Amino acid sequence: MTQQPDPVMVREVAQLCVRARHDPECLYGRLLRENVRDVLECSFPSFCERIEPADLAQMVDRFVAEHPAIRPQFHQVATEFVEFAQARLSLTNSLLCVLEYEWALLAAEIDPARITPPSPGDRFGVAINPVARLVVLPFDATGGDWDRPTRRAHAIYRNAAHEVLTQVLSQQDCHLIELIKAAASITPTALAAQAAASWSPDDVAQWVATNLEFGLLCQVAPE
Structure with a gap:
């Protein structure tokens, strides 16, 4: 028989998540935003270099507070930020293209397809x-x-x-x-x-x- 989680604990975790999303000054709110920013700076370095630090912090804050992200993996956070930027951020076309280009680089890197080197021969x-x-x-x-x-x-x-x-x-x-x-x-x-x-x-x-x-x-x- 599957044991049901403690409803009090479930409620407390939900409240903690809400606070982390909407209160950037609380401990978990700061950690969450720092983690997201680390993902963006690693995944989209050229995009981040073209943005003032205060503007990037504001983008991260809006993403955390407004986007209902459900996939916590590193590359999924990056992908969901691109989706959020396309729909919600007022980026210039050139800046959005830099972001989408760097996402394409990331997507090529993590794609599970196996690439094999060419073999000798003339029948292929x-x-x-x-x-x-x-x-x-x-x-x-x-x-x-x-x-x-x-x-x-x-x-x-x-x-x-x-x-x-x-x-x-x-x-x-x-x-x-x-x-x-x-x-x-x-x-x-x-x-x-x-x-x-x-x-x-x-x-x-x-x-x-x-x-x-x-x-x-x-x-x-x-x-």
């Missing part, structure tokens, strides 16, 4: 790395100046060496990626045939080899 198909996220950002994430406006497509993914990479994509890259995504998986020969109007077979073969080495593409069994 290719697919997009299952961890990859294809995004358009208002800055070049691989450059040093994120405040310089320039609209660029990027791929964010984790490779077989467990490195999270950001790769700027050209229009030609995007064309081949869309062909692969449409087929789910495809052989390099079939990809070259579909891209023949814009790419030579040798150029497609080189593009496939390069992006298999980088990790944007993964080998799969040929159809």
Whole structure:
């Protein structure tokens, strides 16, 4: 028979949680906000660097008091803060894009999908790395100046060496990626045939080899 929790203890814990959410000066309120801030500074360092400390503290306080977070894990707190920021915080578009970009880096890092290195041989198909996220950002994430406006497509993914990479994509890259995504998986020969109007077979073969080495593409069994 399952023992029911003491109702007095349940009520006291609930009251403590309410106080921690709404009273930043109480001990648990301070600890809760410090923990959330630590999560944000570790998960979103560039976002936090662009915000005044007092403004970041206010964002943390609002998140703790207003957002009904139910998932306490480190990465879930980060994810729920992004959801809260998108819905409730009046961030500039550029600042929100920095936050969402750093969340994509975190998501690629913790995605449970297993990435394997390419194997030698010439009979294989290719697919997009299952961890990859294809995004358009208002800055070049691989450059040093994120405040310089320039609209660029990027791929964010984790490779077989467990490195999270950001790769700027050209229009030609995007064309081949869309062909692969449409087929789910495809052989390099079939990809070259579909891209023949814009790419030579040798150029497609080189593009496939390069992006298999980088990790944007993964080998799969040929159809």
